[in-house]
Amino acid sequence: MTKKILVGAILTGILGVILYLIFPKDLEESTTTDLADVPDIFVRNVQIQAFDETGHLAYELAAEEIEQFTAQTKMLFKHLEILVEQENGEQWHMTADVGSVQPDSNKPSQILEPIELLGTVHVYSGDINNPEYSFSGMNVVFDPRANTIHSDDEVYIKADASTYDADSFRFDLTTKRLELSSEPGSQVEIQHENIEAE
Numbered sequence: 001m002t003k004k005i006l007v008g009a010i011l012t013g014i015l016g017v018i019l020y021l022i023f024p025k026d027l028e029e030s031t032t033t034d035l036a037d038v039p040d041i042f043v044r045n046v047q048i049q050a051f052d053e054t055g056h057l058a059y060e061l062a063a064e065e066i067e068q069f070t071a072q073t074k075m076l077f078k079h080l081e082i083l084v085e086q087e088n089g090e091q092w093h094m095t096a097d098v099g100s101v102q103p104d105s106n107k108p109s110q111i112l113e114p115i116e117l118l119g120t121v122h123v124y125s126g127d128i129n130n131p132e133y134s135f136s137g138m139n140v141v142f143d144p145r146a147n148t149i150h151s152d153d154e155v156y157i158k159a160d161a162s163t164y165d166a167d168s169f170r171f172d173l174t175t176k177r178l179e180l181s182s183e184p185g186s187q188v189e190i191q192h193e194n195i196e197a198e
Contacts, residue, residue, distance in 0.1 A: 041068035050112055050144065058112055058144045059084045063099070075101040082115070082142065084173060092173055093128070094142060094149075096121045112144040123149055134158040135171070147173045 048061040063077040077099035084092040097119025103110065117123075117140045124131035137155035142148075150170040157164040159178065166180040 040070050042066070052145070053111060057085070059142075061099075061115075073103050077101075077115075080117075084142075084144075084147070086174060090125060092123065092125050094121070094123045094140075096140075110145065114141050114143045114145075116141050131158065132160065133171075133176070135169075149173065 043066045044064065046061075046063050046066050048063075050058045050061065052058045060083045061077070061080060063080040065076075065078040067076045067078075069075070078097070080096055080099045082094040082099075084094070086092070094117060096117035098117075100116040100118060101113045102116070103113050119138065121135075121137050121140045123135040123140060123142075124133060126132040135149065135155055135157050137151055137153055139153045140149055140151045140155070143150070148170060150168070152168045154165070154167055155169050157166065157169065157178070157180075164178075164180060167182040169181070170179040171177070
């Protein structure tokens with residue numbers, strides 16, 4: 001009887017090895033996911049109105065998608081548009097592939113956190129076809145509390161009849177004060193458009 005059990009066990013083992021070699025493994029190694037890399041809130045087609053401490057409308061934001069990462073205190077906006085209207089009625093339009101809000105987890109969150117505009121960024125005032133001011137770059141930060149935009153990356157700027165290429169800039173949307181800077185060894189390039197009378 002013991003001999004039959006032993007032979008059966010050997011045959012079962014051999015059959016198991018043959019089946020293991022012939023058929024591919026269906027079980028894959030399990031992968032682990034860091035929950036900090038996964039958004040815990042996901043919303044589509046969102047419109048947001050943000051107000052300052054006095055109750056004045058600071059900006060309006062529209063995005064195709066919003067992802068919030070609570071573990072990283074980060075919020076991502078995809079394909080966003082921002083509209084800022086000044087008290088004098090002047091409107092500033094901002095578009096970007098991605099926007100990121102990352103408040104400091106060690107400090108209390110501000111009412112209006114800066115928004116980092118990433119990818120292809122365009123900021124302009126007036127008509128899109130003939131803007132009074134236009135900023136084109138890759139990484140621009142909009143600070144709604146200070147009502148400014150700035151960047152430490154290359155940017156192309158059009159202001160009235162002048163154009164500028166600079167390594168970094170800071171611009172006040174209210175006073176329209178423009179500060180340009182460049183890396184050592186390079187310079188800010190300024191060009192003026194000539195409008196000739198026909």
